[in-house]
Amino acid sequence: MSQLGSYALLLALALSAYSFIGGLAALVWPGPQSERLGETARRAGIAVFGVVFLAALVLVVAAFADDFSIAYIFHHSNRDLPAPYKFATLWSGQEGSLLFWSLLLSSYGLVLRLRHKTDTRLFAYASVIIAAVQVFFLLLLNFAAHPFAVMRGSLPDDGNGLNPLLQYPEMVIHPPMLYLGYVGFTIPFAFALGALIMKYPGEKWIHITRRWTMVTWAFLTCGIFLGAHWAYSVLGWGGYWGWDPVENASFMPWLTGTAFLHSVMMQEKRGMLKVWNMWLIFATFGLSIFGTFLTRSGVVSSVHAFAQSSIGDWFVGFLLLILVVCTYFYVVNSKHLRSEHRLESLVSRESSFLFNNLLFMLFCFTVLWGTLFPILSEWVQDKKVTVGPPFYNKVTIPVTLLLLLLTAVGPLLAWRKTSLESLKRNFLWPSLGALAVGVAMVAFGVRPWTDISYLYALMAGMLATLVALTVISEFIRGGRVIARHTGQSLLPSMLHLWHRNTRRYGGYIVHFGVAIVVIGILGTPFNQDAEKEMGYGDKMSLGPYALVCRSYTQEDNPNYGNEWAIIDVFRGGKQITTMYPERRFYKASQQTQTVPRIHATVREDLFLVKDLYLVYEGVNPDTGRPIIKAHLNPMVPWIWIGALVMIFGTITALFPNAAPVRVTAAARVPEPATVGAGD
Amino acid sequence: MFPTRRPASIALIVLIALLTIGAGDDARFNQLGHKLMCVCGCNQVLLECNHVGCAYSDRMRRELAASVDRAESDDLTLQSFVQKYGPTVLIAPTSSGFNRVAWVVPYLALALGVIWLVLLVRNWNHRIQPASNSGSQAPDMLDTFRRQARKETEL
Secondary structure: OHHHHHHHHHHHHHHHHHHHHHHHHHHHOOOHHHHHHHHHHHHHHHHHHHHHHHHHHHHHHHHHOOOOOEHHHHHHOOOOOOHHHHHHHHHHOHHHHHHHHHHHHHHHHHHHHHOHHHOHHHHHHHHHHHHHHHHHHHHHHHHOOOOOOEOOOOOOOOOOOOOHHHOOHHHHOHHHHHHHHHHHOHHHHHHHHHHHHOOOOOOHHHHHHHHHHHHHHHHHHHHHHHHHHHHHHHHOOOOOOOOOHHHHHHHHHHHHHHHHHHHHHHHHHHOOOHHHHHHHHHHHHHHHHHHHHHHHHOOOOOOOOOOOOOOHHHHHHHHHHHHHHHHHHHHHHHHHHOOOOOOOOOOOHHHHHHHHHHHHHHHHHHHHHHHHHHHHHHHHHOOOOOOOHHHHHHHHHHHHHHHHHHHHHHHHOOOOOOOHHHHHHHHHHHHHHHHHHHHHHHHOOOOOOOOHHHHHHHHHHHHHHHHHHHHHHHHHHHHHHHHHHHOOOHHHHHHHHHHHOHHHHHHHHHHHHHHHHHHHHOOHHHOEEEEEEOOOOOEEEEOOEEEEEEEEEEEEOOOEEEEEEEEEEEEOOEEEEEEOOEEEEEOOOOEEEEEOEEEEOHHHHHHHOEEEEEEEEEEOOOOOOEEEEEEEEEOHHHHHHHHHHHHHHHHHHOOOOOOOOOOOHHHOOOOOHHHHOOO | OHHHHHHHHHHHHHHHHHHHHHHHHHHHHHHHHOOEEOOOOOOOEHHHOOOOOOOOHHHHHHHHHHHHHOOOOHHHHHHHHHHHHOHHHEOOOOOOHHHHHHHHHHHHHHHHHHHHHHHHHHHHHHOOOOOOOOOOOOHHHHHHHHHHHHHHOOO
């Protein structure tokens, strides 16, 4: 079986190399012969998908067949591993995840090459660039991180098993989502570089890649939030984001990708920021590769860096190559990227995008700087330092608040110029609503003058409200205009409005989701926790809750043995739930793992929902009684709801626009778009 | 009247003082424990490392509690941890020596970003005749093409 996989990888490398060299030759030496050569290169690129898919299939089948003659399967699986995790073996180690990278890239390449008739020449350039990236990953797979390497000596009876941290349902979808995001940025990168090389006239390449970029962004968003939810549900420290280098690695391309999604509108609408957009997408792709390098090379220590080896040098070389190629073509063809318009007013949509991009870049740079500073410190002063949450929070919290303000104001600004009167008119009610929320927060005990974290929470609450209310008011205002002309009620009119400009109103829904996520995060300063050794009937208090240990016990199954406690939760003397915090010992890997239990108090608290989060920390060896740690995390469930809204908004933005409402000349009135003017 | 009241008052004052001292120590322990990392490799803040039986965190917590009980200053406590476990035990770089660079550079980047923005806007506004990427086509014409392209590629 391993031989089949190895040959498939070699064949994939040969096909990719042909797709790259043949495609490149066809572009460099145009002519009747080269057209046929280009077509064969395109077909070779399509065939790469089939061959890489075969290689991935062989690895998955080997995992299900417990083929421990393959070293990768021995190290990442075992006989008693449940079926979904055997499937997840494909991306749970370094070699497998690189194969998965390659598979996803070939899938994106397949779709792109099948749709080549949209613009044959531009797609040919993009296809060659994708083939070049594919060659790099297949070189790695064949010569540096071979997933089908065989075990030497006698065959082991059982494998080492999957890392217990990865034995969680979300792990079956989190890495694919993240990888779809990382890999997906190769497509806009390939189109951008292709457009630069061929001095592509106009912005058609941006229109072609818009949906690719949005889909990729949605995958990455989904992957990041799934990762945060996994960390919250599995790592057992009661938090969801720790500014770990690998978390940062996924966050950086998201930040530049988000900046690109905004600034690209300036190029589409006004022909501005062409150089900036080009470099933004180059940087996003570079950061995706950099993220894979951070995860896989072992240059930084991280709880998430599941596989580390010496392939870092390959990635450094590839990153340098990307930089050199991009810089060369930029220098040669930079005149092609001159801006067509000037900035007419600081109170305009253009300026809001400029500030938005500046803040996103500052955010990204801070994260990059914090991630790399330990390496720099070791290099300069020969000692490593830790760069933890206090560093990141100092810069990123104020930047996030400013970004929220722009998210609220930006959609109300028109392209070119906005009158202050219209801004005041549209901003009045949302501002009053935000102020009311601020007053309510102070009335409920948030004292911004006692601690800066409370001040941040207050500002985040007010700004998130402002964003939410401006989005709602935009929908209502536009819906009313439609309702006036169609005679429909408000809700169908709002749906009609969204369908007329899905991109704009889908974007608003994403903004609304961001506001909800921020509301979820602002509860952090109010977290509480308690820890206690709990025997039968022992009680621990936390906030309004009383936790009573009913019992504790042990169990055993082929995959793991576990200890768990039964904790009854009371509030106001009334039992609201029973929770079962657990600790497992995985037999194959000989590792322990906490399994926290979380109860969201939706029924009791409605909007001010909290997470009651229990961790079975272990047993006191002297008394034999379990030690339970309890966290009370206000508002956290809103983070996951907000993430869903963001994904929903992105999906809605992908729908094609419907035809505009037909209005008779006599009834025609100014469109609602005068408020926000465009998407 | 006084003899009966006095011991009760003194007891109350002592009780409040003890509670306050205890609360202060807890707050300091909590505050300092969130400035330190567990060094077992879990990459967690010391007080958030949840590994019972962790070779480091229990011992480090005991050492921190002892230091707080001895009423040592924050600096002295943190310094003793640095000497024992190395500089990576601190959750963030100090604001002295080369480590100061870590804190300064993001603000420097902000300043450079603002300068870039100002220069960009000035560059746009000082360009009398906007450049066009095809030489003879005016911006309005390009806007028309742009709308056309958007229409054609609406997938």
